[in-house]
Amino acid sequence: MKSPATISPVQLFFIILQTQIGIGLISIPYTVQEGAGKDGWISILLAGLFVQGGIAVIWLLSSRFPGLTFYDFAPLLVGKIIGTVLTMMYMLFFFVMVCYQLSVFLAISSNWAFPRTPHVVFAVLTVAVSVYLAKENLRIIGRFHILASFLLVSIIFVLLPLIPHFEMRYLLPFASNGVEDIMKGVGKTFNTAFAGFELLLWLYPFTEGSKTAKWKAVAGANAATSIIYAILAFASSAIFSPEEIKVVPEPVLYIIKEAELIVVERIDLLFLTVWAVFVLTTMISYLYVASTGLTHLLKAKEHKKSLYVLAVLVIPVAIATENRMELMRIGDKINSVSIILLFVIPAFLLMVALIRKKREESV
Amino acid sequence: MKKWIGLGLSCLLLAGCWDERQLKERSIIFGAAIDAPSKEEIAFTVAIPEPGNEQKPASTKQVISATGRTVRESTRKIDRKASAVVEIGKMRVLLISKESIQHDIYPLLDDLYRNARSPLNAKIIITEGKAEPFFRNEIEGEPLYSTYYHTLIESAEDSTMVPNTNLQRFASPLFDKSDGEAAMAPLITFNKEEKMAEVKGTALFNDRRIAGELSVAETTVLLLMNDEKGKDATLTFPMGKEENMTIRIEKMKRKMKLHMPKDGPASVDLSYQLSYRVTDYPPGHLEEQKVVKKVNKKISDEIKQSMDKTMDKIKEAESDILGIGLSMSAKDPDRFKQLKWENAYPELNVKIHVKAEIIESGITF
Numbered sequence: 001m002k003s004p005a006t007i008s009p010v011q012l013f014f015i016i017l018q019t020q021i022g023i024g025l026i027s028i029p030y031t032v033q034e035g036a037g038k039d040g041w042i043s044i045l046l047a048g049l050f051v052q053g054g055i056a057v058i059w060l061l062s063s064r065f066p067g068l069t070f071y072d073f074a075p076l077l078v079g080k081i082i083g084t085v086l087t088m089m090y091m092l093f094f095f096v097m098v099c100y101q102l103s104v105f106l107a108i109s110s111n112w113a114f115p116r117t118p119h120v121v122f123a124v125l126t127v128a129v130s131v132y133l134a135k136e137n138l139r140i141i142g143r144f145h146i147l148a149s150f151l152l153v154s155i156i157f158v159l160l161p162l163i164p165h166f167e168m169r170y171l172l173p174f175a176s177n178g179v180e181d182i183m184k185g186v187g188k189t190f191n192t193a194f195a196g197f198e199l200l201l202w203l204y205p206f207t208e209g210s211k212t213a214k215w216k217a218v219a220g221a222n223a224a225t226s227i228i229y230a231i232l233a234f235a236s237s238a239i240f241s242p243e244e245i246k247v248v249p250e251p252v253l254y255i256i257k258e259a260e261l262i263v264v265e266r267i268d269l270l271f272l273t274v275w276a277v278f279v280l281t282t283m284i285s286y287l288y289v290a291s292t293g294l295t296h297l298l299k300a301k302e303h304k305k306s307l308y309v310l311a312v313l314v315i316p317v318a319i320a321t322e323n324r325m326e327l328m329r330i331g332d333k334i335n336s337v338s339i340i341l342l343f344v345i346p347a348f349l350l351m352v353a354l355i356r357k358k359r360e361e362s363v
Numbered sequence: 364m365k366k367w368i369g370l371g372l373s374c375l376l377l378a379g380c381w382d383e384r385q386l387k388e389r390s391i392i393f394g395a396a397i398d399a400p401s402k403e404e405i406a407f408t409v410a411i412p413e414p415g416n417e418q419k420p421a422s423t424k425q426v427i428s429a430t431g432r433t434v435r436e437s438t439r440k441i442d443r444k445a446s447a448v449v450e451i452g453k454m455r456v457l458l459i460s461k462e463s464i465q466h467d468i469y470p471l472l473d474d475l476y477r478n479a480r481s482p483l484n485a486k487i488i489i490t491e492g493k494a495e496p497f498f499r500n501e502i503e504g505e506p507l508y509s510t511y512y513h514t515l516i517e518s519a520e521d522s523t524m525v526p527n528t529n530l531q532r533f534a535s536p537l538f539d540k541s542d543g544e545a546a547m548a549p550l551i552t553f554n555k556e557e558k559m560a561e562v563k564g565t566a567l568f569n570d571r572r573i574a575g576e577l578s579v580a581e582t583t584v585l586l587l588m589n590d591e592k593g594k595d596a597t598l599t600f601p602m603g604k605e606e607n608m609t610i611r612i613e614k615m616k617r618k619m620k621l622h623m624p625k626d627g628p629a630s631v632d633l634s635y636q637l638s639y640r641v642t643d644y645p646p647g648h649l650e651e652q653k654v655v656k657k658v659n660k661k662i663s664d665e666i667k668q669s670m671d672k673t674m675d676k677i678k679e680a681e682s683d684i685l686g687i688g689l690s691m692s693a694k695d696p697d698r699f700k701q702l703k704w705e706n707a708y709p710e711l712n713v714k715i716h717v718k719a720e721i722i723e724s725g726i727t728f
Binding site (some may be wrong): 173 | 452454484532535537690694696
């Protein structure tokens with residue numbers, strides 16, 4: 001089962017970063033303002049901190065089984081049946097995440113740039129590109145994710161011309177909306193914004209380097225994600241008045257739309273293509289872990305076949321609904337589920353491991 | 364070899380034929396005008412340009428108007444008349460007549476904010492009289508009207524005559540009725556004899572409707588008050604008997620001090636510290652310390668007076684351009700809510716202090 005290809009901590013850093021940054025990138029300021037209003041950026045930083053806790057739990061858990069992925073060690077902890085159920089749950093979750101990412105991507109790209117192109121065309125193209133990379137081993141995926149990360153610089157670049165138009169008074173006084181609202185904002189972020197760090201459960205055995213190097217890579221990736229999101233939320237709240245942002249579901253595209261570099265207009269369309277790459281990287285990572293899950297369940301040797309099966313299934317599910325409102329509702333549901341899968345189950349398994357004193361050596 | 368065939372085939376997929384918009388089937392417009400005499404009829408006018416060549420510069424080919432109940436309906440009606448589908452993605456200016464915004468400007472702009480293709484960095488301009496004739500009338504030496512209006516406003520922005528705004532920035536204050544900030548937009552008029560448009564000043568907004576006007580000179584003062592100096596800002600003041608002095612503001616510092624006592628009305632202290640160059644002053648003698656002191660004092664007084672006047676005007680229009688309410692809510696949101704800003708603002712006590720200092724009286728640009 002063990003893939004010979006390993007990744008370096010740097011590659012781990014970028015895989016986690018690129019998996020976290022996906023569809024959420026352009027809508028995160030809107031998502032958090034639904035709860036926290038103008039203090040959305042504080043919510044994001046808090047959520048980032050909270051996720052650091054989740055990462056610590058996962059890291060502690062995985063470091064007890066340094067040679068095994070989650071699919072391998074879950075049965076050791078809770079028995080074969082529950083272990084299989086957990087494997088299926090996570091596999092399903094990753095599959096749903098791929099579908100959700102794709103659906104939202106299709107909805108937004110058709111709204112902004114391609115209203116007449118049938119969704120299925122883009123769905124097939126996107127999935128085909130994802131499969132092309134996800135069928136390879138982790139090292140190749142890691143390299144692609146590093147390559148794609150250069151595009152992150154463009155986010156800062158497009159925000160620079162807007163700084164003179166920031167209205168700081170929209171943001172002041174900081175944190176005046178109260179702890180409760182800020183926590184509401186925190187709760188909304190997990191599925192679209194921060195999900196992705198849980199991949200450590202699968203990538204840990206394939207990563208070279210010491211225990212701490214792995215932790216540093218994932219914690220660092222999450223910190224970078226939080227900071228990028230917080231900057232975007234800050235910029236959006238400083239440009240849109242608090243009442244205005246409520247009608248702008250993709251604030252990042254909107255603020256970029258206003259910007260104008262001397263010869264280039266409509267930078268939002270350029271940014272849309274950059275964002276498409278971030279969505280792709282997220283889909284690639286999730287497709288990869290989902291297909292290894294299926295492979296594990298079927299006790300097959302290679303993940304390619306199960307990947308093809310999943311990829312074919314993704315398309316009809318993703319294009320099933322084009323209704324934005326419904327997608328948002330589905331997103332909220334996934335969000336609630338993801339809290340259980342990202343935080344509760346790893347914590348529970350860690351407790352079991354501690355109580356039963358299970359380690360890889362002892363089995 | 365197989366690789367190359369695959370590569371070639373996948374290139375075919377990139378064409379994206381569903382959303383192609385061919386240039387020959389579209390007429391790209393740079394300028395549009397809206398006249399809405401009542402809520403039920405919105406007249407939309409577009410100026411379709413003709414590309415230029417070496418013999419002939421680009422010019423306005425056609426001006427088409429249509430009336431509908433919404434902006435989108437009007438544009439669809441224009442499409443019925445025009446030879447090609449009108450494409451607003453490249454719009455640079457949007458002219459709206461003063462009459463159409465007596466009640467609410469937002470319905471006229473809603474379509475533009477919703478449309479993903481619409482250009483949010485287009486300039487918004489309010490016109491004295493109907494907006495349509497601004498594209499119908501001939502402008503001497505300027506065959507492409509939309510570009511003319513755009514450069515007219517841009518150069519006025521640079522010299523601090525009109526606020527620097529665009530569709531997106533204009534919208535932010537429109538959403539909340541009592542959030543303590545107000546929108547403003549440049550106001551232009553058409554001079555038929557000279558065949559020219561002229562910047563007349565600024566239209567002030569109270570919530571979503573027009574509430575007052577400022578002249579160009581007052582706008583410059585207001586923009587200075589709001590710390591929004593363009594590249595260049597000049598003011599002219601009387602200096603005693605039949606003499607005038609034109610100064611150019613170089614640097615400016617503003618301090619806003621808010622007083623919000625628990626009981627009793629709020630008040631504001633605005634202190635300005637500015638340095639200026641003298642560009643025009645026939646009597647001269649500005650090398651003598653005594654004269655300089657006198658001139659500084661006089662200019663400070665004059666600036667303060669015009670600021671006071673402008674402040675009265677915007678208070679009368681109930682248009683909180685300076686965002687004093689916004690600053691107050693940033694400082695103490697709870698107390699701000701108690702103040703009931705709509706009622707408190709016109710009665711607000713604003714004290715203005717100005718300290719102006721000459722830095723150059725000789726060479727000027």
